[in-house]
Amino acid sequence: MMNALPLLVTVLQLQLLSFLVAAVGYSNGFFYQDNGNGNGKKEIYFNGVRLHVETTEAPVFAVRGSSATLPCHYRYEPELNIPRRTRVKWSWLPADRGHETDVLVALGQRHHSFGDFKGRVRLRRSMPGEVSLVIAKLQLNDTGRYRCKVIDGLEDESVTIDLALRGVVFPYQPSRGRYHLNFGTAQQACEEQDSALATFEQLFSAWEEGLDWCNAGWLADGTVQYPITMPRKACGGADMAPGIRSYGTRHRHTHHYDAFCFSSSLKGHVYFLQQPHGLNFTEAMQICEGDRAKIAKVGQLYAAWRFMGLDRCDAGWLADGSVRYPIAHPRPNCGPPEPGVRSFGFPSHHHRHGVYCYISH
Template sequence: MDGALLISDNVMLSLLRPLLVTCLYTLLLPGGQGRIPGYNNGFHYQDISNGNGNGEIYFDGVRLHVESPQHSVSASRGSSVTLPCHYHYEPEIATPRRTRVKWSWLPSNTNTAPSSPEALASETEVMVAMGNRHRSYGTFRGRVRLKRSAPGDMSLVINELQLNDTGRYRCEVIDGLEDESVTVELELRGVAFPYYSQKGRYHFNFVGAKQACQDQDATLATFEQLFVAWEEGLDWCNAGWLADGTVQYPITVPRDGCGGMDLAPGLRSYGQRHRLFHSYDAFCFSASVKGSVYFLKHLTKLNFTEAVQACAIDGSQIAKVGQMYAAWRLMGFDQLRCWLVG
């Protein structure tokens, strides 16, 4: 009886073996319905079925490189600018890859370190593209495109540059599990200048200072913009807000009442101040705009209301402080009264 049972078991095993082999073979067939799921982009990584069984994918030696020949670009307000970004593979590949590119932007008015997690989290999407499909966002919508002058060229073209476009731009190229990026700093050519309330010095909190600069066709200056103005000779004893929420002032000639004689020339900083409760002046930044600046001659002296009307009758508008500084610094004018838009 035991022998018969043993024979029966062996017979059953022999009958099951073809079924087991058939099932296993089906699982390993390329393209079979039972194929082990895994990632395979054809170049960067081998199929997961060749891995270690724990989800690890083997790297096959082809690397994605993203580079920029310029890490800082300057341009004029209202113009077009190209932020260079190129990618390639090492070793080179024979078949074009389907890559995705994302351009993002970290504004100049942030006070976080550019490489910190907080800064990356606060980056704003500018444009994403994959193949011939692309999408732009926010204030960049309709103003940006990819240059694509050669294979691997993902340079960003920004048209009609605005004052608030300054900052650090990140070009990120994504191919499967590969993700590499490079940053390019965009600066506008312009002039930083001090500005204070008609009521006197130190009447602006941060919000008020920001609005005051906007009212004068300008923005709050960055540290870099104020530093350039100091290098060009700006000396101002009153402290003012900057775009990052710090309060500083430029001194070229040390003196009592402006930090003292013992401190070297430079930017004197009060550091971060409470943006609502503390009051100072403002350092604004203005760049050139489309238009013409001219001196309007008049037979008699004019008060402000009469000057506004005179400019309007002449087909223009009264010049703002930011426009005056920009025309003086960038256009060489030394007599400014009216701003002709055109």
């Protein structure tokens, strides 16, 4: 009886293997599942045909609220005369380098989208082999790397393409002062100002455009960095070359810095209101509401300055309690000789200034 047990296990294993071979086919040590590309007899083509998936090398640029098309095409070599049944999967690696998540899967004319992309994405099939991804109503956090994968039976090929938004990066610290934000509160602070934590690529582009800031701030990937165009002793050393200074990855809960926020285009516009004797903070909010608008956020003021050329040499309240003004054309008595958004910090709420309001279209 003891010797019969191994024999029984062997018989069961052979029966299981026979079932698997009958169910899905077995060849050269690999199981193959017929997904409709065979000849109807559960035979898989082995004819040396290779699947190619292609896209552009350059990133796709867009602005918030617009649509973007991420190109992707597939072809066979040699070319096939009979269409094959393929499955397409688009996935996304966020700018914060988190987990790759599904965006859309499609089989034939059927498709399904996921998460925040639901209802905003579709495939463009304007020519044979095209499976480009169209994303509508772009959001600030849609930036990142997208993967287009085409699956044909057991063979699959994929390519990646980056989506970047055009916008403006600005340093941000709360009213409590310098270095009070951990990673989570930095994310929240940017979101409250109609923006998002900047990516390294966005900060690098801002540095190339002349951004110089000596306070370290969080980025979307959890690193802490700051841009220097004019090296000096207090900012990494006077002998160092210009560039992005990095503290590397920091503890997201226990370490505290400022934030670098990123804002893109607006669906509305920002404008200035004033009263003869100025407005305190409460009055500033009320006068915007009375004009069927809201007091503008910092990210909205920066976006209006960058995208709409807002130029005003008058200090005004913003939603976070700060007082700022935008200068597109530098001139005497309006701050430094470079364009930018000037800041008076966070004065007491009883001080009197104008106000910047925002109204959406």
